[in-house]
Amino acid sequence: MARHEEQPAGQARQRIDKWLFFARLRKSRSLAAKSVEAGDVRINSVAVRQPSHMVRPGDVITLSLDRQDMVVKVLQPGERRGPYEEARHLYSDMTPPPPPREERSFYEQATRERGAGRPTKRERRETDRLHGFSGKDED
Template sequence: MSANELLAPAAMRVDKWLWAARFYKTRSLAAQAIAAGHVRIAGHAVKPARELRPGDSLEIAIGDTLWQVVVRALNEQRRPASEAQQLYQESVVSRDRRAAQQEARRLAPVPGSQLRGRPTKKARRLIRGFNEGL
């Protein structure tokens, strides 16, 4: 057995695991997402203090992205992203769906996403002309 296996807990809180696995930036954000029903274990809504064990399957909704993962390991500390990805295994269906969503966002960006900062003088004149024409 390695040192990590000896130190790994048998179970831990869902909000703490989501934070350690880098799905959420803080534990409070993870707890808010759980309370809002964006995290499910085996299809059931849970509370932030629910015990999570290796082998549990989670559905995590972050924005319009739905992750389906199986918990592989537990870790009390937040580690770098490369190590955090070792804590779970994403399903093939979830990975394909996320890739399709990412491709769709790339091909059809949100209108106005290319706009940066304040409008130029020309753009202000166009806006003013549009608003006064109503």
């Protein structure tokens, strides 16, 4: 007659703020709750604003992060906030890949047109020589 009987694995449910914290998608449970209250979380394409909203395996969660939206599918509820390897088993990442960017090599990104920006050390020394500075204190 225990009240806290084990639920079948398919029916296990957990609060969204706890789940986000256990899955290591938010740094703390309070930040997870604030994120939900701010409307940054959608469950099955429905905006949720209550941290007490329950999620279960099979639910698809869309989480708005700073630079992108993350889409994950809940695989199981969490029992604790463990290491990343353990938390990774709580969800399946369904985030679409970012759009392809224009391919450029490392050197094309690192160089700039001559004369643009700050002078290099070599250019500064040449300028100092032109102006008559030797770089040593002259007494």
